[in-house]
Amino acid sequence: MASLKKRTTSAAGKTYTWLDRRLGLAKPLTEAAQHPTPARSASWWYVFGSAATVLLGLQVVTGILLALTYSPSAGEAWSSLQFLNHNVTLGWLLRAIHGWGSDFMIAIVLIHMVQVFLFGAYKFPRELTWIIGVFLLLLTLGMAFTGQVLRFDQDAYWGLGIGASIVSRIPWLGGPLVHMMLGGPIIGGQTLSRFFALHVFVIPGILLALVGLHVWMVLRLGINEWPMPGRIVSKANYEHEYHQLTEENGVPFVPDAAWKDAVFAAAIMLSVLACALYFGPFGPTGQPDPTIIQTAPKPDFAFLWIYAVLAYLPPSLETPMLFIAPVVIIGCMLLLPLVAGEGEKHWKRRPVAVLMVGVIAVTLAIFTQLGTYTPWSPIMEAWSGEAVPVAYLQHRSPLERQGALVLQNKQCRNCHALGGAGGMRGPALDSIATRMTEDQIIRQVLQGGGNMPAYGKALSPAETRALVSFLMTLREKNLAPAVDASRSLTHAGAMRVPAESNLLRMP
Amino acid sequence: MSTPHEPGVQPQPEGTNVSTTASAAKDALHTRRAFLFKLSLYLNGAVGAVLAVPILGYLLGPAFKKSASYNSWVSLGPIGNFPEGETRLADYRNPVTMVSDGATGNAACWVRRIDGKKFQVFAINCAHLGCPVRWFEQSRLFLCPCHGGAYYEDGSRASGPPERGLFEYEYKIAGDNLMIQAGAMPTLATEACNKKPKPLTQIESASPAASTQEAQVEERSSSWPA
Ligand code: FES
Numbered sequence: 001m002a003s004l005k006k007r008t009t010s011a012a013g014k015t016y017t018w019l020d021r022r023l024g025l026a027k028p029l030t031e032a033a034q035h036p037t038p039a040r041s042a043s044w045w046y047v048f049g050s051a052a053t054v055l056l057g058l059q060v061v062t063g064i065l066l067a068l069t070y071s072p073s074a075g076e077a078w079s080s081l082q083f084l085n086h087n088v089t090l091g092w093l094l095r096a097i098h099g100w101g102s103d104f105m106i107a108i109v110l111i112h113m114v115q116v117f118l119f120g121a122y123k124f125p126r127e128l129t130w131i132i133g134v135f136l137l138l139l140t141l142g143m144a145f146t147g148q149v150l151r152f153d154q155d156a157y158w159g160l161g162i163g164a165s166i167v168s169r170i171p172w173l174g175g176p177l178v179h180m181m182l183g184g185p186i187i188g189g190q191t192l193s194r195f196f197a198l199h200v201f202v203i204p205g206i207l208l209a210l211v212g213l214h215v216w217m218v219l220r221l222g223i224n225e226w227p228m229p230g231r232i233v234s235k236a237n238y239e240h241e242y243h244q245l246t247e248e249n250g251v252p253f254v255p256d257a258a259w260k261d262a263v264f265a266a267a268i269m270l271s272v273l274a275c276a277l278y279f280g281p282f283g284p285t286g287q288p289d290p291t292i293i294q295t296a297p298k299p300d301f302a303f304l305w306i307y308a309v310l311a312y313l314p315p316s317l318e319t320p321m322l323f324i325a326p327v328v329i330i331g332c333m334l335l336l337p338l339v340a341g342e343g344e345k346h347w348k349r350r351p352v353a354v355l356m357v358g359v360i361a362v363t364l365a366i367f368t369q370l371g372t373y374t375p376w377s378p379i380m381e382a383w384s385g386e387a388v389p390v391a392y393l394q395h396r397s398p399l400e401r402q403g404a405l406v407l408q409n410k411q412c413r414n415c416h417a418l419g420g421a422g423g424m425r426g427p428a429l430d431s432i433a434t435r436m437t438e439d440q441i442i443r444q445v446l447q448g449g450g451n452m453p454a455y456g457k458a459l460s461p462a463e464t465r466a467l468v469s470f471l472m473t474l475r476e477k478n479l480a481p482a483v484d485a486s487r488s489l490t491h492a493g494a495m496r497v498p499a500e501s502n503l504l505r506m507p
Numbered sequence: 508m509s510t511p512h513e514p515g516v517q518p519q520p521e522g523t524n525v526s527t528t529a530s531a532a533k534d535a536l537h538t539r540r541a542f543l544f545k546l547s548l549y550l551n552g553a554v555g556a557v558l559a560v561p562i563l564g565y566l567l568g569p570a571f572k573k574s575a576s577y578n579s580w581v582s583l584g585p586i587g588n589f590p591e592g593e594t595r596l597a598d599y600r601n602p603v604t605m606v607s608d609g610a611t612g613n614a615a616c617w618v619r620r621i622d623g624k625k626f627q628v629f630a631i632n633c634a635h636l637g638c639p640v641r642w643f644e645q646s647r648l649f650l651c652p653c654h655g656g657a658y659y660e661d662g663s664r665a666s667g668p669p670e671r672g673l674f675e676y677e678y679k680i681a682g683d684n685l686m687i688q689a690g691a692m693p694t695l696a697t698e699a700c701n702k703k704p705k706p707l708t709q710i711e712s713a714s715p716a717a718s719t720q721e722a723q724v725e726e727r728s729s730s731w732p733a
Contacts, residue, residue, distance in 0.1 A: 075609020157611065161637035162653070165694045174696030176570035183569055185577035185691035186614070189607030190569075289610035291598045293631055293639035296652035310636065311654035315670045376655045380641060411646045415655075425655045453657045453665030458647040 032219050033258075036250030038242075040226035042257030045119070047264035048112035049218070053211060054265040055105040058272065059143075060204065062098040070150070072196035074189040074288070077152035081284045096276035102144050104272050106302050109140050114357055120345025121224035123233045127337035129217045132210050134333045139207045141302065146199035148300045152192055153284035158297030160187045169319045187290075222246060223253070227345035234342055296377060304371030305364050311376040375424035382422040383411035389419035396473055403470025406463045410455070418474075426452055433475040437484045441468050574697040577603050577690035583628070585683045589620040594642050594660060596631075602690050614689065616676060617642055617649070619660065626685065629662050630674035630693040637694060640673065649673065 020026045069088055071080040084091035113133065116122055122130035149156050160182070167181055168174040183190030225245055251257065286295060299307050313321055347354050388404045396404070407413070407429075415425035422428075432441065445464060448454030459467065472481055583597040597618045604612035617629040617640075629649070631639045638653035648665060649658040656667035663672040674693035679686050691697045 073607040073609070074611045075607050158638055158653075161632060161692070164692065165632075165635070165637035168694035168696035170696075174694075175574055178694055178697050179569040179572060179574070179691075180567065182692070185572075185574065185603055185697075186601055186608075186611065187692060188601075188611040189605050189609070191611075193607075287610060289613055290631070290639070291596075291610075291613045291615040293596070293615060293641055295639065297638055307653075311668065313668070315668055318668065318670075377652055378650045378655055378657075380650065380652055383645075409645050411643050411648075414643070414646075414650065448666065451655070451666045453646075453648055453659065455646065457659075458645070 033254040034252035035219060035222070036246040037223045037253045037257045038225040038245050039249045039251050039256075041223045042251055042253075042260065043226065044260055044264070045115055046223065046257070047261045048108055048115055050261040051265045051268045052105060052108045052112055053215070055101055055108060055268065055272070056207070056211065058101050058269065059098065059105065060208075062094055062101060063200070063204075065094050066098055067200065072150070072192055074152065074192045077150070077192060078284055078287050081151065081153075085281060092281050093276060095281035096279070097272060098147075099282040100272045100275040100279070102147055103301060104268060104275075106140055106144055108268065109137055113137060114361075116224075117353065118347045118350075118357065119224060119227050120233070120347075120350070122337040122340075123343070123345060124235050124238055124337075124341045125221055126217070126224065127341055129214060129221065130337045131334055132214050132217070134330070136207065136210055136214060138330070139203055139210070142203050143199065143207070144300065144302050146195045146203065148303075149192070149195040150199055151282065151284050152288050154286040154288060154292070154295045155283070155297050155299070157187060157288040157290065158295065159299055160191060162297070162299075166322055169322060223257075227347070229344070229346040229348050231345065232343060233345060294380075296374075296380070298371075298374075301368070305367035308367040308371040308374075311374070377423070378414040378425050379423040380414060382413040383408060386413060386418075386421040392418065392474065396470070399466055400470045400473050403466035403468070406459070406467040407470060410458065410463070410467075415452075429471065429474055431474060431476050431479070433472045433481040434479045435482060437482045438468060438472055439484055440482075441471050574691040578688050579690055580679070580681075580686040581689050582681075583616070583618060583685045583687060586620070586624070586626075586680060586685045587683070589618050589626070589685065591620050591622050594619040594644070596642070597628075597685075599687075599689065614692075615639075616687065616689070617673075618685065619662075624680055626678050626680075627662060628676040628678050628685075628687050630676065632674060632693050633669060634664075634671050634673055634695070635667070635669040637692075 066084065069080060069084050069091065071077055081095070084095055086092070116130065116133070149160060164178045164181060164187070167177045170177055179185065181191075181194075182188075183194045222242060225242060282300075286292060298304070310318070310322075344350055388408060393401055393404055407418075412429075413422035415423040417424060417428040418430060420428075427435075436444070442464065443449075444452060445459065445467065446454060446456040455464075475481055579602045581599045581602055583599055588597075589595055595618050596615055598613060598615050601608075601612050601614050615631050617631060619627040619629070621627065629640075633640050633651040633653065633656050635651065635654060635656045638651050640649040640651045640656070640658065642649055647660045649660075649662070651657070651667065651669070654668045656669040657665040658669070658673050659665050661672075662675060664670070676687040676689055678688070
């Protein structure tokens, strides 16, 4: 027994020597693994980059597995995903892991970026590492967008439509670029093939190459030291100081720091798995058939904030913003280390940096939150789905009740809520009569204004009259309706005109 | 590829002392090889440039095609399907499709029959960012589910983020059939390519050229009140 063990170990040793004689990798790899790391940097704050790399590996593996079944053809993609979900053993779980892995990867890459920013790790001599990191972020988002397209469902179809419409706004080149993007005149087979090639070959290829460079530079330049207030980075002294730091109280990366990376990576992978098991795969939603128009397309989580911004931009600003803002934002991120390559690293001495992170995070969170419930979108079924609350019909005259019917029939509730149900595109109508006078309501209904279309052509005078008399009853208890102050003066005057006949004469 | 020896320069037999003439010969060989290497780089540059032509041509092919060249007349069915004064959804198969397009090769449009042979055919794609607009008969509006764009029944912009009215297809009536000129998905840029005047500000052409059309073809008119 003992001799057998001895023989196997010696055989393994021989194989190892045989291999390393030819590969010569043992020495450089051991050196890389044990490169000295500043002791304080062996911290839980420094685990995000490696976790992102591990997630990338997970995505590559699950992606290849999904490609075994997925059919990148516009006519079949959707059904091949259904097949994966329902017929292939554990296909649904693989899809779920790939989908959640993508969300986790975006999140971890963003957290990694914020950590690097707040710890000043982008400063000299790691400027290029940051710049490549910015491209890695963009590529990760590119993977998320193209991946969403491959889930060839209604959201993907109309998402492509939105993409094409954005591209079409580029001055002069818009038309040709739309056709370039779609691979033809419509969103179809050619389009899906293009995005498949991007998602499976082009972007991952660049992504893996840049990750290689990124990691290589981390090894070459060393892991960022723990920032100290008052320890200033200068190009003249930094390398010398860093060398001292790692010489004096450095620890080998493996195992002193790496165990934390490994534990965190494992925790993240388990979280992905847990989400995948609990929430399941993303979609696919309805079939990508453009003749089915009963749909309210929405982008994936990572892009919800863009969707919200596009809803809020005034039309005149939209095209310039669409093309200038990304250039400025990406430009700023790329230039950051070149402009601020020296100086303080510690966040306590960089209030502007901390403030910026806070403002950007809150802004993104708010827009994402808005994107999840889209207050600007009409609720297309509200008019037929939500009844007028009973309380609003009690003690009303027949004319006023008729008005409630008009409100419902004319689909006003797609945009206006009543009793908390209905669209949020326009203001809720529950207390409209305390905010607007009768005349103002009539004018608003007939001529529109602000975000409201004019209903002059869609309403007969009788309908208008009923509608407005109903709306005038909508006010909180004990509150008088809003009145036009000048009215009472007219009324007090000699030529008193009855308000009702006034109404009927509206155009 | 072997390089022929220059006359007079012989390879040194092994084991002999390295003389000055030998090192001079080596230097000469080196400069020659360096030169040849440079030349090979230029050669590969030239080959690359030649290869770039088919690669770029293939890649950019779709960009050079005019949107209008994709368009042709498609039938939406007999005009009897479209009652006067109403707006109805009509489906058709896109004239340019491939096998792999599947259901994405289908298309829909909104047909508004004003009266008689006067029609308006709108794209379902919102003029803002292309989401599918839906017609609301009672409020006489097209509403967009994405960002809340709204259009009046004549397709003109009512409110919301769109900068303009709905895209319109050209139409004609052939026999009893309503035909539209369709093919490329309408967007702000691709729509502009296939139509000369902007649909909603178009003023009816007074030139006699317009009346020399096929007798059966009813030109679309936008003289109805906006
Ligand atoms: S796509 Fe219709 S409003 Fe934005």
